[in-house]
Amino acid sequence: MAVLFEPIELRGLRIPNRVWMSPMCTYSADPGRAGVPTDFHLGHYAARAAGGAGLVMTEATAVRADGRITPWCLGLWSDEQIPAFRRIAEAITAGGAVPAIQLAHAGRKAATERPWKGGGPVTESLAWPAVGPGANAFPGYREPSALSRGEIAELVASFAAGARRALAAGFQVAEIHGAHGYLINSFLSPVSNLRGDEYGGSLENRARLVLEVIDAVRSVWPENLPVFLRISTTDWLEHGWSVDDSIRLAGLAHDHGVDLIDASSGGVEPASVPADRDYQTALAARLRAEAKVAVGAVGRITEPEWAEELLATGQADATFIGRALLRDPSWANHAAVLLGADPRFLEQYDYAL
Numbered sequence: 414m415a416v417l418f419e420p421i422e423l424r425g426l427r428i429p430n431r432v433w434m435s436p437m438c439t440y441s442a443d444p445g446r447a448g449v450p451t452d453f454h455l456g457h458y459a460a461r462a463a464g465g466a467g468l469v470m471t472e473a474t475a476v477r478a479d480g481r482i483t484p485w486c487l488g489l490w491s492d493e494q495i496p497a498f499r500r501i502a503e504a505i506t507a508g509g510a511v512p513a514i515q516l517a518h519a520g521r522k523a524a525t526e527r528p529w530k531g532g533g534p535v536t537e538s539l540a541w542p543a544v545g546p547g548a549n550a551f552p553g554y555r556e557p558s559a560l561s562r563g564e565i566a567e568l569v570a571s572f573a574a575g576a577r578r579a580l581a582a583g584f585q586v587a588e589i590h591g592a593h594g595y596l597i598n599s600f601l602s603p604v605s606n607l608r609g610d611e612y613g614g615s616l617e618n619r620a621r622l623v624l625e626v627i628d629a630v631r632s633v634w635p636e637n638l639p640v641f642l643r644i645s646t647t648d649w650l651e652h653g654w655s656v657d658d659s660i661r662l663a664g665l666a667h668d669h670g671v672d673l674i675d676a677s678s679g680g681v682e683p684a685s686v687p688a689d690r691d692y693q694t695a696l697a698a699r700l701r702a703e704a705k706v707a708v709g710a711v712g713r714i715t716e717p718e719w720a721e722e723l724l725a726t727g728q729a730d731a732t733f734i735g736r737a738l739l740r741d742p743s744w745a746n747h748a749a750v751l752l753g754a755d756p757r758f759l760e761q762y763d764y765a766l
């Protein structure tokens with residue numbers, strides 16, 4: 414039996430296999446109904462669940478309107494947004510997968526264009542003021558305003574409110590987005606966090622925001638359901654956040670109630686990233702070995718045999734599949750067939766077998 418298709422239990426939640434859909438923005442909300450998922454999102458996520466993934470995670474979902482990456486990003490800052498998310502959680506569940514949601518705030522990387530329109534700051538008429546640890550901008554982006562202590566407290570409360578709404582919508586896993594240079598990551602990294610107060614300076618101070626967010630999410634998330642944290646395990650910059658820093662953070666996050674670290678990398682500032690296949694999964698393996706926490710590996714996992722090897726050799730507890738799942742919604746079922754495990758086709762598709 415392939416480890417990739419063995420179930421895993423986290424807290425009281427059983428996840429049927431270890432092929433998990435990585436959170437990926439689709440930039441497909443209508444700015445006129447800001448943050449609200451559309452029929453596109455429903456079909457997109459339902460297809461990946463029907464395709465056999467064990468867990469389907471929605472794209473970065475902003476806990477405040479100013480925390481969207483683009484005007485086309487999803488958000489859960491109002492109760493009115495809950496019903497459209499509920500349809501998605503129900504469709505994922507009906508497909509046999511666990512519905513998960515990534516809760517996010519874009520920080521100083523907010524208010525940008527869609528990548529296929531060139532990215533970069535969005536046109537002035539659609540933009541809003543970005544916030545960050547300081548007034549220092551992401552290279553080429555508009556200058557953010559530095560968050561005051563009071564605003565940080567409001568922001569932390571927004572994560573709790575977002576998690577409460579996600580739970581009301583039927584999601585069973587909440588992932589906190591602490592990676593890719595967005596707000597939480599920009600506080601963690603010494604490259605972007607130049608604050609002189611208790612939220613800047615030492616690693617403990619730079620980690621204060623993420624630990625407060627974890628506590629806030631945990632305060633509303635049920636004891637028997639898991640919380641994940643996505644981090645950038647390295648900035649890929651000489652004086653930036655390092656894997657050793659991540660190992661320390663993973664331990665702290667675990668103590669605060671995080672059940673799995675989703676081990677990504679980069680994004681605080683432009684950097685060159687190695688071309689090796691295991692550029693990022695090797696960092697997940699270090700985290701799992703040294704921080705003794707459950708870890709999800711992600712990045713360039715396209716071959717089922719390699720996903721299986723990562724798990725069978727103890728480098729990760731689960732795999733997050735990104736672009737391969739954009740290309741093939743049934744990647745998980747195809748992997749199951751290839752590895753000799755049982756695919757999970759919906760009964761509506763029995764005739765196809």
Ligand SMILES: Cc1cc2nc3c(=O)[nH]c(=O)nc-3n(C[C@H](O)[C@H](O)[C@H](O)COP(=O)(O)O)c2cc1C
Nearest residue numbers: 435436437438472473711712713714734735736737
């Ligand atoms: C179109 C696109 C959108 C993405 N959006 C998000 C996102 O919303 N949140 C996030 O944490 N990562 C995001 N990512 C990163 C992916 O989750 C994943 O970590 C990355 O693509 C590497 O995995 P892969 O090689 O399997 O694609 C995005 C990636 C792509 C290609």
